[in-house]
Structures are given as structure tokens and as C-alpha cells.
Amino acid sequence: MTSSRGAGDPAAIRVEGLTKRYGRATAVDDLSFTVGTGRVTGFFGPNGAGKTTALKAVVGLARPTAGRAFVRGTPVAALKPDARLLGVHIEPCGAHPGRTGRAHLRSLAALAGLPRRRVGEVLELVGLEEAARGRVGKYSMGMRQRLGLAAALLGDPEILVLDEPVNGLDPQGIRWLRTLLRERAAKGGTVLLSSHMLGEAAQTVDDVVVINRGRLVHEGAIRDLERSGERVVAVRTAEAERLSELVTAAGGRTKTDDGGRLLVEGLDVTEVARLAHRDGVLVEEITERTASLEDAFFGLTGGADR
Numbered sequence: 001m002t003s004s005r006g007a008g009d010p011a012a013i014r015v016e017g018l019t020k021r022y023g024r025a026t027a028v029d030d031l032s033f034t035v036g037t038g039r040v041t042g043f044f045g046p047n048g049a050g051k052t053t054a055l056k057a058v059v060g061l062a063r064p065t066a067g068r069a070f071v072r073g074t075p076v077a078a079l080k081p082d083a084r085l086l087g088v089h090i091e092p093c094g095a096h097p098g099r100t101g102r103a104h105l106r107s108l109a110a111l112a113g114l115p116r117r118r119v120g121e122v123l124e125l126v127g128l129e130e131a132a133r134g135r136v137g138k139y140s141m142g143m144r145q146r147l148g149l150a151a152a153l154l155g156d157p158e159i160l161v162l163d164e165p166v167n168g169l170d171p172q173g174i175r176w177l178r179t180l181l182r183e184r185a186a187k188g189g190t191v192l193l194s195s196h197m198l199g200e201a202a203q204t205v206d207d208v209v210v211i212n213r214g215r216l217v218h219e220g221a222i223r224d225l226e227r228s229g230e231r232v233v234a235v236r237t238a239e240a241e242r243l244s245e246l247v248t249a250a251g252g253r254t255k256t257d258d259g260g261r262l263l264v265e266g267l268d269v270t271e272v273a274r275l276a277h278r279d280g281v282l283v284e285e286i287t288e289r290t291a292s293l294e295d296a297f298f299g300l301t302g303g304a305d306r
């Protein structure tokens with residue numbers, strides 16, 4: 001990985017007014033954001049938000065309906081294939097199920113004009129040396145992720161674009177991936193990765209881009225999102241629906257957590273207690289806490305998915 005290229009251009013990737021329509025459906029809607037050099041940027045959004053579609057357009061795998069993406073200042077449409085500049089993993093990885101992982105990587109390396117020894121190196125890097133002798137069709141999802149990552153790493157690229165790389169990895173695999181990506185960023189490399197779970201990727205990323213229904217809803221440093229966490233009031237009551245109506249009428253927002261408690265944003269604990277008391281809603285338990293990153297994500301995306 002060399003970081004000489006594009007010196008002076010602070011953005012590794014710049015996306016401007018990107019729109020992608022499929023027939024009448026708009027998957028990505030006038031999306032603009034930048035990915036800073038030497039940083040890990042998380043591209044977040046609920047299922048179906050348009051992340052994969054946007055990433056495909058960003059790397060030139062899909063033609064945008066409108067707008068453009070730039071890699072190191074060059075429009076993607078004009079970019080020459082260069083495995084040393086850009087490494088991409090977006091499922092499906094294109095490996096034939098009957099081929100071995102190693103054979104798949106060897107042909108990719110040959111196509112990209114990379115030395116054959118890189119195959120052994122990346123297999124070691126992703127921990128697939130043993131499995132590389134087996135057929136891809138027999139791989140688990142986690143192994144396919146590692147193979148896709150190995151393919152993206154073949155050219156030791158300055159910029160890595162990974163679609164949901166955490167999917168299918170066990171907790172140990174997630175930790176391993178985090179270390180690998182952080183190490184690349186520490187050496188000046190750039191990573192753009194998508195995920196539908198903000199909380200899980202929080203320790204890996206420096207910056208976040210959050211989209212919902214194809215549109216940008218937040219862009220900034222993850223620290224700012226952590227700090228912006230407002231208060232959440234958690235209420236246990238048998239009359240959650242009734243209380244939810246009262247809270248909404250008073251300008252608050254509600255959702256239900258895994259434990260069946262009503263979570264209220266936008267009102268403080270006294271206001272919620274007062275509303276419940278006023279309308280005779282019996283409250284079994286009421287507590288207030290700082291919103292977690294997942295709560296912030298919920299607030300940004302309207303809780304379409306958690």
C-alpha cells in the first residue's frame with residue numbers, strides 16, 4: 001500500500017448527487033458524501049436503505065441514473081482498473097462454486113497483473129490457507145467473506161470498499177477484521193465498509209455516513225454521534241400503546257425494546273411520568289439513560305430496522 005498517489009486530495013472517495021433508479025423505484029436518492037484518506041468510514045443504513053446499490057455505483061459496478069463518484073479526484077467512469085488503488089468486495093464474489101479458493105484468487109491475480117505469490121500472502125492474511133484447497137461451493141458464509149476480502153486485498157490497495165464485511169463472521173472473526181482494518185488505516189490506507197448495525201461497527205470506524213431510503217441522514221465523526229446521544233426514558237407498563245399515543249401527542253418519539261419496555265426520546269423522565277399520571281396509565285418502572293449508538297441510529301433512520 002503506497003500513499004503517494006493523490007497526495008493533496010484529502011478525499012479518497014467523493015460522491016456527488018448520486019441517484020440510482022430501478023424503474024420507478026429510487027434505491028439511491030441524490031446522495032453526497034466524502035471518505036477521508038487514512039480513515040475507516042462506516043456506511044450505515046437499515047436493510048434496503050440502498051447501501052449495496054450506492055457502493056456498486058461508487059466503485060463503477062453500477063451506472064448511476066444521475067450524479068458521480070470520484071476516486072482520488074478521478075471520475076469512476078474514467079478510472080482504469082487498478083488493483084493497487086481500489087480493492088472491492090461486494091457479494092456475490094463471483095467465484096465459481098466448483099473451483100478452489102486458491103484457484104479463484106490465482107486467476108484474479110493473473111487478470112490484475114499481480115505476482116502469484118500475493119495469493120499465498122493474502123490467504124495467510126485472512127486465515128484461509130487450509131480452506132483455500134477446498135471448493136468455494138462448500139465454504140461457510142464466514143469463509144466466503146474471508147475469500148472476498150482476500151480478493152480485495154490482492155493488490156494491497158490504497159482504498160478498500162467492503163459491503164457488509166462483518167456478516168457471517170463470528171465474534172473472533174469480527175475482532176480479527178477490526179484489527180486488520182485499523183492496521184491498514186494506521187498505515188494511511190482508506191476503508192469504506194457498509195453495515196446495517198451501527199453498534200457492532202462502532203469500534204472499527206472513525207467516520208459514519210448514515211442513509212435511510214436512499215438519502216443521506218447523517219455524516220460525521222463517530223465520536224460526534226456518540227456525544228450527540230440524547231436521553232432515553234424506558235418505561236415498563238401494561239398500557240404501552242396508550243402511553244405511546246400520549247407521548248407522541250406531546251412531541252416525543254417511541255419504540256419498544258427487546259424486553260418489551262417502551263423507549264421514549266424527546267421528552268424527559270418527569271414529562272413522561274406526568275403524562276402517565278395525568279391519564280391514569282399505571283407505570284411499573286421508569287428510568288432514564290443516555291442514548292446508545294443504536295438508539296442514535298434508530299433516531300436517524302426512524303427505526304426501520306435494528
Ligand SMILES: Nc1ncnc2c1ncn2[C@@H]1O[C@H](COP(=O)(O)OP(=O)(O)OP(=O)(O)O)[C@@H](O)[C@H]1O
Nearest residue numbers: 022025027045046047048049050051052053054196
Ligand atoms: N437490480 C435491482 N433491481 C430492482 N431493484 C433493486 C435492484 N437492486 C436493489 N434494488 C432495490 O433497491 C433498494 C435498495 O437495495 P440495496 O440492496 O442497495 O439496499 P441495502 O441497504 O444494501 O440493503 P441490505 O442491508 O438489505 O443489503 C431495495 O428496495 C432493493 O429492492
